Amino acid sequence: MLASLMMFSVYASAHDGANNTASIPEPEQYNYSEHLDIAKVIDITSVEDTQNACGPVDAHMVYVDHKGTTHNLQYKILGGDCQNG
Numbered sequence: 001m002l003a004s005l006m007m008f009s010v011y012a013s014a015h016d017g018a019n020n021t022a023s024i025p026e027p028e029q030y031n032y033s034e035h036l037d038i039a040k041v042i043d044i045t046s047v048e049d050t051q052n053a054c055g056p057v058d059a060h061m062v063y064v065d066h067k068g069t070t071h072n073l074q075y076k077i078l079g080g081d082c083q084n085g
Helices: 002-012
Strands: 040-046 056-064 070-078
Antiparallel strands (some): 056 070
16 A cells, blocks of 8 residues: 555646645654545645655655545655665
């Protein structure tokens, strides 16, 4: 599931001009067993510079579900500076 979330975050490229940060809720920790109801991705950010890190780093995705509720999801992604995969 994390791999599909990471692929989605790369694919989404989250900056679509709808940068409404006024009503972003507190971060929710992603549970790897939960199904995400994502209708629209608003923003994807990483706390650390993922290109210069090797190992797991914190990331956030702000999205709107199909009911119109905004979520701020905190999850881990793999940094891009690992030499051996």
